[in-house]
Amino acid sequence: MAEEYDVCVIGTGAGGGVMIDQLTAAGFRVVALERGGRVGPLDFDDDELKNVIRDQVFSPHQLETYRFDAESDSITGRFSHLAHCVGGTMTHWAAWSWRFRPDDFEVLSKEGPLAGANLADWPISYDELEPFYTKAEQDFGVAGDHTMNPFGAPQKTPLPNPRHPERVSAKKFAAGAKKLGYHPFPVPKAINSRPYGGRPRCMYGGACRAYGCPIHAKATTLSVSLPRAERTKKLDLRIEAMVYELPVDDRGRVTGARYLDAKGNAHEVRARHTIVSAGAIGTPQLLLLSKSNRFPDGLANGSGQVGRNLTFHHHPSVVGVFDEDLRTYAGFESHAAFDDLHASDPKRGFIRGGVVGELNTFTHQPIAYSVVLAGDHRFGSSWGAGLKDRIRAFPRTLTLALIGEEMPMEENGVDLDPEVEDRFGLAVPRVTKRHHENDLAMYEWYEKKLMEVAEAAGAKHVAPGRNPEVHISKTQAQKGNAHNHGTARMGNDPSRSVLDRWCRSHEVPNLWVVDGSFMPTTGGYNPTLTILANAYRVADHFIREAKKGSI
Ligand SMILES: Cc1cc2nc3c(=O)[nH]c(=O)nc-3n(C[C@H](O)[C@H](O)[C@H](O)COP(=O)(O)OP(=O)(O)OC[C@H]3O[C@@H](n4cnc5c(N)ncnc54)[C@H](O)[C@@H]3O)c2cc1C
Ligand code: SF4
Numbered sequence: 001m002a003e004e005y006d007v008c009v010i011g012t013g014a015g016g017g018v019m020i021d022q023l024t025a026a027g028f029r030v031v032a033l034e035r036g037g038r039v040g041p042l043d044f045d046d047d048e049l050k051n052v053i054r055d056q057v058f059s060p061h062q063l064e065t066y067r068f069d070a071e072s073d074s075i076t077g078r079f080s081h082l083a084h085c086v087g088g089t090m091t092h093w094a095a096w097s098w099r100f101r102p103d104d105f106e107v108l109s110k111e112g113p114l115a116g117a118n119l120a121d122w123p124i125s126y127d128e129l130e131p132f133y134t135k136a137e138q139d140f141g142v143a144g145d146h147t148m149n150p151f152g153a154p155q156k157t158p159l160p161n162p163r164h165p166e167r168v169s170a171k172k173f174a175a176g177a178k179k180l181g182y183h184p185f186p187v188p189k190a191i192n193s194r195p196y197g198g199r200p201r202c203m204y205g206g207a208c209r210a211y212g213c214p215i216h217a218k219a220t221t222l223s224v225s226l227p228r229a230e231r232t233k234k235l236d237l238r239i240e241a242m243v244y245e246l247p248v249d250d251r252g253r254v255t256g257a258r259y260l261d262a263k264g265n266a267h268e269v270r271a272r273h274t275i276v277s278a279g280a281i282g283t284p285q286l287l288l289l290s291k292s293n294r295f296p297d298g299l300a301n302g303s304g305q306v307g308r309n310l311t312f313h314h315h316p317s318v319v320g321v322f323d324e325d326l327r328t329y330a331g332f333e334s335h336a337a338f339d340d341l342h343a344s345d346p347k348r349g350f351i352r353g354g355v356v357g358e359l360n361t362f363t364h365q366p367i368a369y370s371v372v373l374a375g376d377h378r379f380g381s382s383w384g385a386g387l388k389d390r391i392r393a394f395p396r397t398l399t400l401a402l403i404g405e406e407m408p409m410e411e412n413g414v415d416l417d418p419e420v421e422d423r424f425g426l427a428v429p430r431v432t433k434r435h436h437e438n439d440l441a442m443y444e445w446y447e448k449k450l451m452e453v454a455e456a457a458g459a460k461h462v463a464p465g466r467n468p469e470v471h472i473s474k475t476q477a478q479k480g481n482a483h484n485h486g487t488a489r490m491g492n493d494p495s496r497s498v499l500d501r502w503c504r505s506h507e508v509p510n511l512w513v514v515d516g517s518f519m520p521t522t523g524g525y526n527p528t529l530t531i532l533a534n535a536y537r538v539a540d541h542f543i544r545e546a547k548k549g550s551i
Contacts, residue, residue: 008271013088015515016277017221022539024234036085044212058083079480087222094209098525102126117407123501136532140219144188151339170335173358176457209333280484312481317401318450320459350441354524407436488517
């Protein structure tokens with residue numbers, strides 16, 4: 001009979017990478033199954049067409065469908081911003097690294113119910129996660145100065161690395177924010193501001209967000225967690241291993257995983273525990289594919305909550321053109337932010353909020369800048385003289401955007417498309433997503449505030465960045481996002497959640513889900529430091545309980 005591993009981890013991204021690292025360090029024998037291939041510094045160039053526009057490096061085989069709601073037709077394509085490779089989506093992330101604030105853990109208690117939204121409290125508090133935030137910041141070398149954000153989460157331990165030098169564009173943004181009485185500060189980044197953890201400091205090259213870092217100055221599970229795990233010799237990492245089923249025995253325990261290799265040949269591994277870390281799109285797909293007599297609606301889905309409550313963040317944005325050169329094409333994405341407008345304020349007509357950042361998502365990528373923003377005629381034109389003027393303004397353009405907290409809605413989610421199959425014949429994930437009215441009101445309100453900041457900063461031409469990729473309305477939703485959460489919620493009530501407070505299935509005692517899907521609500525910050533911290537927390541619990549023999 002084939003070897004039985006202690007643990008099988010599916011996916012090597014933020015959640016999976018940390019679990020693999022921590023469990024191998026504790027002596028567990030781990031088999032990791034990753035649907036993508038290995039990428040590394042030699043694949044990480046600055047070719048925008050290949051990396052960003054055509055996405056040929058990070059997830060060449062991604063396929064999904066999208067529909068606005070249950071009555072709408074689906075369209076087929078690639079909408080979620082992911083990376084299917086060793087290291088997962090962090091491999092090309094932008095590394096903004098926030099702690100959520102204490103109120104983010106108790107949105108339902110603080111705000112009360114909101115019609116049409118499925119708000120919930122987290123079963124854990126900020127204080128419980130605090131030591132694991134510190135662990136994540138230390139391991140991933142976050143650079144910044146937490147004392148400069150008066151509205152941020154309380155923090156016992158300073159960040160391990162000093163703040164990065166301010167860029168020209170960040171200075172402009174900060175000057176505008178200060179004029180309006182706000183408190184700008186450097187965005188905390190898991191990017192080395194000095195040599196740290198055996199990795200060099202950043203070179204501020206510009207091709208950063210949506211690109212791999214060719215020198216590993218950007219911390220990822222590929223550069224931090226997986227090399228450590230491989231050195232323990234406790235890891236069997238299998239690449240191009242597309243897991244399509246989690247089989248169960250007659251006691252209802254998962255026995256490991258079945259996967260297809262690159263040629264479509266089927267394999268099976270056996271393990272005492274299985275940890276699904278396939279991300280908030282891949283995890284529900286796999287659980288729903290794993291139907292059996294015992295679990296006819298998908299594994300761990302007795303509550304019917306698997307795949308539901310999918311949330312992104314939404315991003316009202318503003319583009320400002322200045323007279324002077326801002327060199328926004330250099331440096332990484334977002335050097336400065338302010339948090340003054342984050343807290344809920346009932347006078348605004350919506351609840352919750354988010355952090356506002358200066359960023360160069362488009363302005364460091366000339367093709368995206370010309371092509372994607374070009375669809376929006378408030379700002380130049382997509383052809384002729386208007387386009388030429390727009391391109392001339394490239395180095396003088398600043399973008400500002402919100403990381404806006406979205407309201408979870410039960411009908412938004414991921415299920416299996418009944419018609420579209422991938423290259424292996426597996427049903428692809430179908431994303432259903434529209435926006436709650438709270439999202440729309442928040443979007444409109446912040447867009448006006450961002451215009452004020454761009455004007456105060458001295459921009460000569462200011463326009464909302466309402467390109468179809470980010471704009472939301474009653475009839476238009478974002479079809480995909482870089483931030484995906486909520487499709488396997490944790491909670492105390494097994495009839496309303498998939499996972500318990502330790503991210504262990506309520507129904508299948510040796511099944512765990514450790515990635516972005518656990519989040520009941522999303523906060524108004526980029527999510528990944530929270531995904532990493534939560535993975536350290538779950539690993540700590542797993543190791544302690546396993547040593548006691550109680551799991
Ligand atoms: C361009 C970009 C920029 C971003 N910038 C930031 C940022 O600045 N700050 C921030 O906080 N977040 C950022 N994010 C988001 C961040 O990358 C994600 O939040 C994070 O990686 C999610 O971690 P995860 O563990 O949930 O999933 P992932 O990292 O997506 O990992 C899932 C893994 O599972 C694998 N997998 C999926 N299905 C299967 C299967 N069936 N079999 C085997 N393997 C499977 C995938 O290949 C992948 O390796 C960014 C994302 C993008 C795309
Ligand atoms: S800007 Fe810095 S972190 Fe980003 S890819 Fe370049 S060296 Fe790496």
